[in-house]
Amino acid sequence: xxxxxxxxxxxxxxxxxxxxxxxxxxxxxxxxxxxxxxxxxxxxxxxxxxxxxxxxxxxxxxxxxxxxxxxxxxxxxxxxxxxxxxxxxxxxxxxxxxxxxxxxxxxxxxxxxxxx
Amino acid sequence: xxxxxxxxxxxxxxxxxxxxxxxxxxxxxxxxxxxxxxxxxxxxxxxxxxxxxxxxxxxxxxxxxxxxxxxxxxxxxxxxxxxxxxxxxxxxxxxxxxxxxxxxxxxxxx
Numbered sequence: 001x002x003x004x005x006x007x008x009x010x011x012x013x014x015x016x017x018x019x020x021x022x023x024x025x026x027x028x029x030x031x032x033x034x035x036x037x038x039x040x041x042x043x044x045x046x047x048x049x050x051x052x053x054x055x056x057x058x059x060x061x062x063x064x065x066x067x068x069x070x071x072x073x074x075x076x077x078x079x080x081x082x083x084x085x086x087x088x089x090x091x092x093x094x095x096x097x098x099x100x101x102x103x104x105x106x107x108x109x110x111x112x113x114x115x116x
Numbered sequence: 117x118x119x120x121x122x123x124x125x126x127x128x129x130x131x132x133x134x135x136x137x138x139x140x141x142x143x144x145x146x147x148x149x150x151x152x153x154x155x156x157x158x159x160x161x162x163x164x165x166x167x168x169x170x171x172x173x174x175x176x177x178x179x180x181x182x183x184x185x186x187x188x189x190x191x192x193x194x195x196x197x198x199x200x201x202x203x204x205x206x207x208x209x210x211x212x213x214x215x216x217x218x219x220x221x222x223x224x225x226x
Contacts, residue, residue, distance in 0.1 A: 004159075033213070040124070042204060042216035043160070056213060091159055095212075105214060107152075107159040 004108035019079040025094030122217030135192040139205035146207040
């Protein structure tokens with residue numbers, strides 16, 4: 001039973017380029033969360049999505065960042081015009097479709113973004 | 117003030133020691149409390165999940181929640197070198213997003 005999958009695992013971009021991070025949730029999971037981890041800091045919530053819906057994007061920067069979870073295919077976190085401060089590890093988590101408060105979030109291995 | 121405070125460590129102990137890891141929090145709405153383990157350059161792995169105050173035991177791990185003091189703990193008995201990792205506390209209210217501590221780096225020496 002495959003866990004949460006993320007790709008690429010490492011991504012290098014130059015300032016001004018676009019970064020696309022992909023997340024495939026665990027089989028049977030329909031809720032996806034994105035978190036960002038800066039060096040020496042804990043994980044910070046960015047966005048919570050269900051299929052074709054953004055449920056909570058309160059942690060997402062207002063500009064340059066967007067996320068989607070289409071009916072088919074993986075969830076995508078997109079960062080336009082990257083800057084050096086975007087360098088971080090980005091983690092995706094998924095949870096079952098019940099949507100209950102007690103649902104556990106399972107994390108993927110992360111994508112490490114480096115902006116040159 | 118951060119919503120969740122956690123000492124970053126590192127915490128160094130000899131093999132076989134009992135380890136105590138702690139977090140304090142300020143938001144009284146938090147009801148669900150988790151501990152994740154994160155090895156270097158890996159994703160967080162869920163260790164313990166507790167609801168409300170009390171203790172929960174799973175093998176060598178015991179999670180403790182004291183909501184009156186806004187304080188949670190993770191105890192690791194008979195620590196092993198393979199327990200060397202960063203331990204993240206996380207919590208949430210009825211909403212889905214998790215709020216994490218900064219993590220405590222644990223080093224268990226043989």
